[in-house]
Amino acid sequence: MNTADWVLVTGAAHRLGREIAQAFAAAGWNVLCHYRMSLAGAQDTQAAVQALGRECLLLHADLAQPDAAEALLQQCLALTGAAPRCIVNNASIFEADDARTASADALLRHFQTNTATPLLLGNALHRWLLEQKLATDGHYSVIHVLDQKVHNLNPDYFSYTVSKLALERSVALQAQALAPLVRVCGLSPGLMYLSGPQTQDNFDQASRVNLLRQPIAPLDVARCAVFIAGNASLNGCTLQADNGQHLVPLARDVMFTIAENPRP
Numbered sequence: 001m002n003t004a005d006w007v008l009v010t011g012a013a014h015r016l017g018r019e020i021a022q023a024f025a026a027a028g029w030n031v032l033c034h035y036r037m038s039l040a041g042a043q044d045t046q047a048a049v050q051a052l053g054r055e056c057l058l059l060h061a062d063l064a065q066p067d068a069a070e071a072l073l074q075q076c077l078a079l080t081g082a083a084p085r086c087i088v089n090n091a092s093i094f095e096a097d098d099a100r101t102a103s104a105d106a107l108l109r110h111f112q113t114n115t116a117t118p119l120l121l122g123n124a125l126h127r128w129l130l131e132q133k134l135a136t137d138g139h140y141s142v143i144h145v146l147d148q149k150v151h152n153l154n155p156d157y158f159s160y161t162v163s164k165l166a167l168e169r170s171v172a173l174q175a176q177a178l179a180p181l182v183r184v185c186g187l188s189p190g191l192m193y194l195s196g197p198q199t200q201d202n203f204d205q206a207s208r209v210n211l212l213r214q215p216i217a218p219l220d221v222a223r224c225a226v227f228i229a230g231n232a233s234l235n236g237c238t239l240q241a242d243n244g245q246h247l248v249p250l251a252r253d254v255m256f257t258i259a260e261n262p263r264p
């Protein structure tokens, strides 16, 4: 086993998670690739990381379970003998509802997967470091992947937005609580991928609704995560990697705005 640092990326089988895993590998990190349903996708991520000359181990967990965070950290310990230097909480659920129709079930499921488990993973890392009595010098970090939506509110995707708002507000609180052992930062991407019922045509238009009027590059977002992990001065803050999408206010989610105002 080489001696590079390990990063745990949740939901790393596809899309942004895979991009983040590859960006860390390109920067010299080994990768703990977490997945739930997507074993084949996780194996593709593993092959991509290995092709970059780094190790990649797969971890399976359902992050909607209340004990998932502690169990996932125990898996990391069993696989590598230590906790990862960085945890990127990327996995999330994103289901359509709005402020009037949100159900208790949707609110609680989004909160468990998108908010509680990411926060508890940070706490588990902190607890392990306390037990080890290690001086960390800012080299351990937790990165909560957020969304430009939390800086640019509209009432669509309500349960999702509430879960990410809670996580965004927790960045500073958790940074204060886990200091000086663990740094905690947020990373807010804008629209990068086609999701749910969105059509390709809708996505092609929506992905340009930002100050640069061009699609957001997932690799740029992923590199922000690597930057946070490697920069010990960053703590309790959130990077916004969205071509300035958060500065383009809309009354509805961009997907619905485009659908309601089709191209002439």
Ligand SMILES: NC(=O)c1ccc[n+]([C@@H]2O[C@H](COP(=O)([O-])OP(=O)(O)OC[C@H]3O[C@@H](n4cnc5c(N)ncnc54)[C@H](OP(=O)(O)O)[C@@H]3O)[C@@H](O)[C@H]2O)c1
Pocket: 010, 011, 012, 013, 014, 015, 016, 017, 034, 035, 036, 037, 038, 039, 061, 062, 063, 064, 065, 089, 090, 091, 092, 093, 094, 113, 145, 146, 147, 148, 188, 189, 190, 191, 192, 193, 194, 195
């Ligand atoms: N997509 C965008 O344009 C966009 C925009 C802004 C912010 N973001 C944020 O960026 C991050 C990545 O977005 P994405 O679109 O790439 O994500 P995604 O494809 O919607 O989901 C990533 C992974 O999350 C995992 N996941 C969901 N529920 C889980 C559970 N209960 N337990 C374990 N894993 C679970 C799934 O893993 P399996 O497939 O293995 O089940 C899935 O592959 C998210 O935090 C999202 O909120 C995305």
